[in-house]
Amino acid sequence: MKYGFSQRVRYLKSSAVRDILKVVNNGDVISFAGGLPDEGLFPVDAVSNAFQKAIESNPKALQYGETEGVYDLRKQLSDRMRRHKKIIRRPEDILITSGSQQAIDLFSRIMFNPGDIVLTEDPTYLAALQVFSSYETKVVPVESDQDGMLEDDLEDKIKRLKPKCIYVVPTYSNPGGKVWSLERRKALLQLANKYHVVILEDDPYGDLQFEQGETPPTLASMDENEYVLYTSTFSKTVVPAMRIGWIVGPHQIIRLMSQAKQAADLHTNSISQYALVHLMQDFDLDKHIQVIRDTYYERMLVMKQLLDQVNMEGLSYIEPKGGMFMWVNMPEMINTTNLLQKAVEQGVAFVPGAPFYVSDPKENTMRLNFTNATPNLIEEGMNRLVTVMEQAQMESIEKVY
Amino acid sequence: MKYGFSQRVRYLKSSAVRDILKVVNNGDVISFAGGLPDEGLFPVDAVSNAFQKAIESNPKALQYGETEGVYDLRKQLSDRMRRHKKIIRRPEDILITSGSQQAIDLFSRIMFNPGDIVLTEDPTYLAALQVFSSYETKVVPVESDQDGMLEDDLEDKIKRLKPKCIYVVPTYSNPGGKVWSLERRKALLQLANKYHVVILEDDPYGDLQFEQGETPPTLASMDENEYVLYTSTFSKTVVPAMRIGWIVGPHQIIRLMSQAKQAADLHTNSISQYALVHLMQDFDLDKHIQVIRDTYYERMLVMKQLLDQVNMEGLSYIEPKGGMFMWVNMPEMINTTNLLQKAVEQGVAFVPGAPFYVSDPKENTMRLNFTNATPNLIEEGMNRLVTVMEQAQMESIEKVY
Numbered sequence: 055m056k057y058g059f060s061q062r063v064r065y066l067k068s069s070a071v072r073d074i075l076k077v078v079n080n081g082d083v084i085s086f087a088g089g090l091p092d093e094g095l096f097p098v099d100a101v102s103n104a105f106q107k108a109i110e111s112n113p114k115a116l117q118y119g120e121t122e123g124v125y126d127l128r129k130q131l132s133d134r135m136r137r138h139k140k141i142i143r144r145p146e147d148i149l150i151t152s153g154s155q156q157a158i159d160l161f162s163r164i165m166f167n168p169g170d171i172v173l174t175e176d177p178t179y180l181a182a183l184q185v186f187s188s189y190e191t192k193v194v195p196v197e198s199d200q201d202g203m204l205e206d207d208l209e210d211k212i213k214r215l216k217p218k219c220i221y222v223v224p225t226y227s228n229p230g231g232k233v234w235s236l237e238r239r240k241a242l243l244q245l246a247n248k249y250h251v252v253i254l255e256d257d258p259y260g261d262l263q264f265e266q267g268e269t270p271p272t273l274a275s276m277d278e279n280e281y282v283l284y285t286s287t288f289s290k291t292v293v294p295a296m297r298i299g300w301i302v303g304p305h306q307i308i309r310l311m312s313q314a315k316q317a318a319d320l321h322t323n324s325i326s327q328y329a330l331v332h333l334m335q336d337f338d339l340d341k342h343i344q345v346i347r348d349t350y351y352e353r354m355l356v357m358k359q360l361l362d363q364v365n366m367e368g369l370s371y372i373e374p375k376g377g378m379f380m381w382v383n384m385p386e387m388i389n390t391t392n393l394l395q396k397a398v399e400q401g402v403a404f405v406p407g408a409p410f411y412v413s414d415p416k417e418n419t420m421r422l423n424f425t426n427a428t429p430n431l432i433e434e435g436m437n438r439l440v441t442v443m444e445q446a447q448m449e450s451i452e453k454v455y
Numbered sequence: 456m457k458y459g460f461s462q463r464v465r466y467l468k469s470s471a472v473r474d475i476l477k478v479v480n481n482g483d484v485i486s487f488a489g490g491l492p493d494e495g496l497f498p499v500d501a502v503s504n505a506f507q508k509a510i511e512s513n514p515k516a517l518q519y520g521e522t523e524g525v526y527d528l529r530k531q532l533s534d535r536m537r538r539h540k541k542i543i544r545r546p547e548d549i550l551i552t553s554g555s556q557q558a559i560d561l562f563s564r565i566m567f568n569p570g571d572i573v574l575t576e577d578p579t580y581l582a583a584l585q586v587f588s589s590y591e592t593k594v595v596p597v598e599s600d601q602d603g604m605l606e607d608d609l610e611d612k613i614k615r616l617k618p619k620c621i622y623v624v625p626t627y628s629n630p631g632g633k634v635w636s637l638e639r640r641k642a643l644l645q646l647a648n649k650y651h652v653v654i655l656e657d658d659p660y661g662d663l664q665f666e667q668g669e670t671p672p673t674l675a676s677m678d679e680n681e682y683v684l685y686t687s688t689f690s691k692t693v694v695p696a697m698r699i700g701w702i703v704g705p706h707q708i709i710r711l712m713s714q715a716k717q718a719a720d721l722h723t724n725s726i727s728q729y730a731l732v733h734l735m736q737d738f739d740l741d742k743h744i745q746v747i748r749d750t751y752y753e754r755m756l757v758m759k760q761l762l763d764q765v766n767m768e769g770l771s772y773i774e775p776k777g778g779m780f781m782w783v784n785m786p787e788m789i790n791t792t793n794l795l796q797k798a799v800e801q802g803v804a805f806v807p808g809a810p811f812y813v814s815d816p817k818e819n820t821m822r823l824n825f826t827n828a829t830p831n832l833i834e835e836g837m838n839r840l841v842t843v844m845e846q847a848q849m850e851s852i853e854k855v856y
Contacts, residue, residue: 057707091518102507113499159720163461163463164460166461218459317560317585325697326724
């Protein structure tokens with residue numbers, strides 16, 4: 055039988071990252087691919103107790119629930135965002151989603167018509183690009199440096215292209231691991247205000263800050279005129295399997311997203327939502343997050359030190375101030391997609407940088423995850439990776455001569 | 456700020472059913488509205504134990520998982536559908552979804568372009584109509600009687616309109632509570648084969664059969680040529696809050712739906728998926744379902760007996776052989792949407808039939824749910840409802856004279 059599918063399926067493809075994950079889960083490859091938090095840090099007992107309470111203390115937790123999400127959870131999130139992110143929003147301005155991935159999807163569903171323009175960083179979060187293109191939008195990258203989007207190019211593209219939305223991951227980004235400066239954040243907001251463009255601020259990693267001190271404020275906390283939608287998740291700070299994210303912002307947009315969610319899946323798993331309510335009451339989540347930060351910081355430093363020892367012209371990386379990823383530039387003659395095959399043969403995996411680019415992929419980039427392996431394994435894995443890198447460099451030099 | 460939304464939002468509206476639910480949850484209204492299973496029947500201890508096992512015995516249950524769903528759950532579903540529904544499919548042909556609502560949404564996402572035709576029964580499941588229209592399809596009703604769609608009208612509409620899909624709830628339907636006959640099922644399949652049309656068989660209630668004996672086989676079990684997608688859920692047999700449904704069918708369609716799901720929400724809550732694996736191993740789900748069936752059957756009979764005592768010309772109803780709903784026709788001069796307001800004032804709620812119609816709503820119909828109230832409350836609620844109905848009839852007669 056030959057089926058007639060929608061136009062949309064042309065834009066669906068399996069994510070390179072997740073396909074690699076599948077391969078790497080088998081066998082004893084040390085993986086710097088994927089974006090998995092460390093299973094060893096999961097607060098198993100606290101999660102188990104929280105679920106037990108959720109299930110046994112409240113039959114409502116097992117019944118159908120409201121599309122917007124469990125009110126007590128939205129109340130806690132409202133308080134928490136006020137305390138930690140300086141975002142002042144009522145529970146009614148929050149929608150609980152099945153992970154922040156669903157927030158991006160529902161936002162897209164209510165915002166985009168085919169042909170609409172979305173401005174993004176380049177490289178940026180792969181699975182957001184997939185969602186945007188599945189709604190037949192045109193994604194256009196804005197020139198950026200370490201501090202964020204370049205103001206001139208941003209204004210030029212806003213004026214010329216009239217985008218529907220600007221999508222950014224300004225704090226410990228995936229894949230780049232970078233943090234936007236305060237000035238660039240302000241500039242983005244000013245331009246959004248001037249030209250009336252909505253911003254989707256994706257902040258899954260904001261809690262994973264390595265060193266004490268100020269990080270620049272969230273865009274949402276500086277948004278005075280209802281331009282910013284802010285989404286985050288419990289996947290990196292509690293456990294991913296619950297699939298609980300949220301999005302907060304202008305009530306009119308949140309309300310339409312709720313209606314879209316009602317058609318999409320009625321509501322998010324409410325056992326997990328009630329469990330989070332109990333977890334945040336009974337468990338010191340902030341202390342737990344500090345443990346995660348310290349652990350990931352240590353691992354990042356191990357990875358960084360091993361990279362520092364490599365003597366290779368053209369090798370550079372960005373030292374992340376938080377999050378889960380290190381972004382590495384290899385010498386220009388090295389194609390990391392080709393390199394991956396050899397690396398996996400040597401028992402180490404990473405993600406080539408190319409798929410994260412909107413256009414003109416830099417084929418010599420790679421993303422290394424440092425959160426899912428112990429320091430010993432990071433050391434062993436980096437030794438394997440450096441061997442493969444040096445071989446590739448030798449071969450590329452031999453080709454030249 | 457005035458936002459520019461997608462065309463799609465025109466088709467989003469809050470579901471009448473869920474909006475009524477919100478009102479009815481407050482106060483002491485006896486509700487025959489909504490479609491809630493009885494909280495008193497939730498297997499709380501078994502669910503709690505299953506979650507504890509899922510969380511404590513396997514760290515993978517807390518990590519990111521595969522989009523297709525937990526393999527062991529798909530394996531159990533494959534076995535269970537073979538035993539209970541005579542559907543022979545591999546685990547690889549199953550996609551786990553966030554409730555069967557998401558199955559309908561993901562199916563629509565990969566199948567429909569704006570303007571595509573979907574054939575349905577009339578009345579039919581409200582939230583499916585909402586999904587179809589949100590993808591800008593044109594939903595066209597097929598003439599039906601108690602046994603299912605009428606073959607002549609179905610063939611005529613297939614030939615004339617070339618539909619992309621036929622959506623049916625053939626077993627204990629929502630809202631009608633009816634069961635398609637074997638002959639009509641075969642006729643539908645033959646026409647789907649003849650004209651190459653995909654069928655989406657929605658079966659959330661199939662397990663809730665009241666009396667012993669044969670129900671006609673599922674469409675999926677008779678599908679020899681890969682035309683039928685079959686979706687069901689644990690919401691009515693275990694608990695709704697887990698939001699675990701599934702869809703099974705031709706591998707090519709399931710695979711594309713998985714890719715769509717990856718963009719939509721990465722994967723379904725895997726703690727709940729692993730909990731279901733344990734639940735089905737440790738708990739006699741079939742015995743539990745028998746208790747649910749017996750309880751709902753008893754409640755339906757209480758409701759039916761009270762309706763039988765009403766002496767009102769033009770009042771008729773369909774006695775359901777399973778499921779959760781009774782469909783009532785009132786005398787033609789009574790508009791049930793107007794009636795609802797009075798009913799709620801008297802402390803009883805139902806859902807007017809009109810929103811379930813694709814076109815030409817019968818304003819004198821209503822859907823009564825009998826699963827979420829005890830027999831005593833059903834009796835009290837029906838007494839209130841009959842009073843309101845009789846008053847409405849008196850008033851309509853007075854108007855005539």
